[in-house]
Amino acid sequence: MTTGPRRLIDTHSLRFAEFDKNDVSPQYAILSHRWIEGEEVTFQEFLNPEGREEMKKKSGYRKILRACMKARNDGINFIWIDTCCIDKGNHDEVARDIKSMYAYYENSVVCYAYLVDVYKWYYGKESSRYREQWRKWMFEDSEWFQRGWTLQELLAPKEVVFFSHKWNKIGTREGLKELICSVTAIPLELLGGKSSLKDFDVKTRMSWAMGRMTTKPPDRAYCLLGILDITVEPDYDEDVETVFRRLQDAFEKAHPNYLDAESHEKSLINSLVYQNVNDRMQTTSRRPKPMGDSMEDHLQYLSMCNLYASYRSF
Numbered sequence: 001m002t003t004g005p006r007r008l009i010d011t012h013s014l015r016f017a018e019f020d021k022n023d024v025s026p027q028y029a030i031l032s033h034r035w036i037e038g039e040e041v042t043f044q045e046f047l048n049p050e051g052r053e054e055m056k057k058k059s060g061y062r063k064i065l066r067a068c069m070k071a072r073n074d075g076i077n078f079i080w081i082d083t084c085c086i087d088k089g090n091h092d093e094v095a096r097d098i099k100s101m102y103a104y105y106e107n108s109v110v111c112y113a114y115l116v117d118v119y120k121w122y123y124g125k126e127s128s129r130y131r132e133q134w135r136k137w138m139f140e141d142s143e144w145f146q147r148g149w150t151l152q153e154l155l156a157p158k159e160v161v162f163f164s165h166k167w168n169k170i171g172t173r174e175g176l177k178e179l180i181c182s183v184t185a186i187p188l189e190l191l192g193g194k195s196s197l198k199d200f201d202v203k204t205r206m207s208w209a210m211g212r213m214t215t216k217p218p219d220r221a222y223c224l225l226g227i228l229d230i231t232v233e234p235d236y237d238e239d240v241e242t243v244f245r246r247l248q249d250a251f252e253k254a255h256p257n258y259l260d261a262e263s264h265e266k267s268l269i270n271s272l273v274y275q276n277v278n279d280r281m282q283t284t285s286r287r288p289k290p291m292g293d294s295m296e297d298h299l300q301y302l303s304m305c306n307l308y309a310s311y312r313s314f
Contacts, residue, residue, distance in 0.1 A: 003103035004028070006096075007085045008078040011068040016047065016085075017078060028078040029071040030108035032153035032160070034116055034144055035083065035215065036060065046084040066167050067112055076109055098234045102152050102226020111157035113150075115142045119165030139170060140183050148214040148223040154180070155190065155197065156226060184208060202228065202251070221247045230254045 004025025008017050011029075019025060040060040045051055055061050064081055071079045086097050097104070105111060118138045139162075144150050154160060160173035173180065177191040186208050189195040197205065205227050214220050217240040225231055230250045235243070 003100050004107055005080045005085060005100075005104050006093075008080050009064070009068060009085065011072040011077055011079055014065075014068060025107070026078050027076060027109045028080055029067070029074065029076045030105055030111050030157065031063075031067045031079065031081045031114060032105075032111050032144075032150055033063065033114040034147055034150075036116065040083040043084050043087040044089070063114060063116075067114070070112055070163075070167070074110065080104060080108070095234045098222050099225060099231050101149075102156050105153055105156035106158075106226075108157050109159075111153060111160045113144065113153070113160050113162045114167075115139070115144050115162060115170070116165050117144075118142050118170065135170075136179060139176070139179060145183050146211070146213055148209065148212040148220055151184075151209055151212060152223065152226045154184070155186070197227065197229070202255075218243045220244075 004019070005028070006019050006021065008019070008026070008028050009015070010017050036059060039058045041055055041058055041064060045055045046064075060083060064084065067081060068079055071077075082097075082101075087093050154173065162170040162172070162176065164170055170176070173191055174193070177188050180186065180191055181188050187195070187200075190197070190200070206224075209224060209227065212220075212223075214223060216236060218234070218236055218238060220240060221243040222232075222234055224247065228247075228251055230247070232243075232246050232250045238246075
């Protein structure tokens with residue numbers, strides 16, 4: 001029996017559907033996104049009809065509606081969205097879902113990756129010339145690629161479809177694999193489904209997580225459970241160094257012949273705690289170049305750069 005969420009959203013009624021641990025999970029879509037502070041809909045808010053009018057003012061509610069609509073149009077009756085499908089007040093439920101998160105994404109029919117900051121396609125009078133560069137620029141600069149949890153959300157699902165701020169389709173993981181590879185350094189054969197995580201050693205897998213951010217420091221470790229194929233009991237009262245030590249211990253127990261206590265992989269795991277995210281942002285961020293050497297080409301390029309900078313300042 002595959003591991004599936006115990007709680008899903010019915011994409012037709014927009015109500016929760018609950019499942020027992022022995023139930024066979026129905027087919028479901030799943031959402032990957034960057035959380036916006038103060039704008040996400042919690043389990044309690046989604047469950048309480050009396051506060052629905054206030055909830056509807058949040059951008060997170062509109063995100064839920066659009067994700068449900070997309071799934072419904074794709075013929076999928078259920079969807080899992082972490083912000084509202086996890087009861088954050090239930091410690092046991094939080095622990096179960098964190099430990100099962102990779103499996104939730106792996107067993108979904110499709111993952112919708114919503115890139116909230118890819119909000120404007122370039123459409124000036126020179127757009128026919130620069131459109132592709134502009135779109136690559138916006139896509140590569142998305143904060144979605146800087147988040148800790150989105151690494152497994154990129155790799156685990158069978159299919160990933162990317163959407164912009166306005167829910168315009170950007171493309172699929174397969175179709176965008178060269179671009180994603182240039183941003184993340186994840187090999188094309190893995191992004192294209194020609195290989196699996198187990199084909200890559202822990203040092204390589206950990207390198208993909210370098211510089212990624214999480215809102216809660218312990219999540220820097222917990223977001224790696226599926227990537228490393230291990231499990232630990234989540235404890236948000238611990239400091240991040242303690243959590244990483246437990247992560248290391250769990251890995252050594254699960255793979256006793258893989259590394260020793262003084263190995264480079266261990267220092268690599270610890271380095272994730274201190275890695276400066278700006279280093280990764282500077283090395284992965286791409287900028288289009290002028291498409292010619294004429295003064296007009298350079299003026300158009302500078303105009304596009306200024307326009308892009310004004311969009312990114314929002």
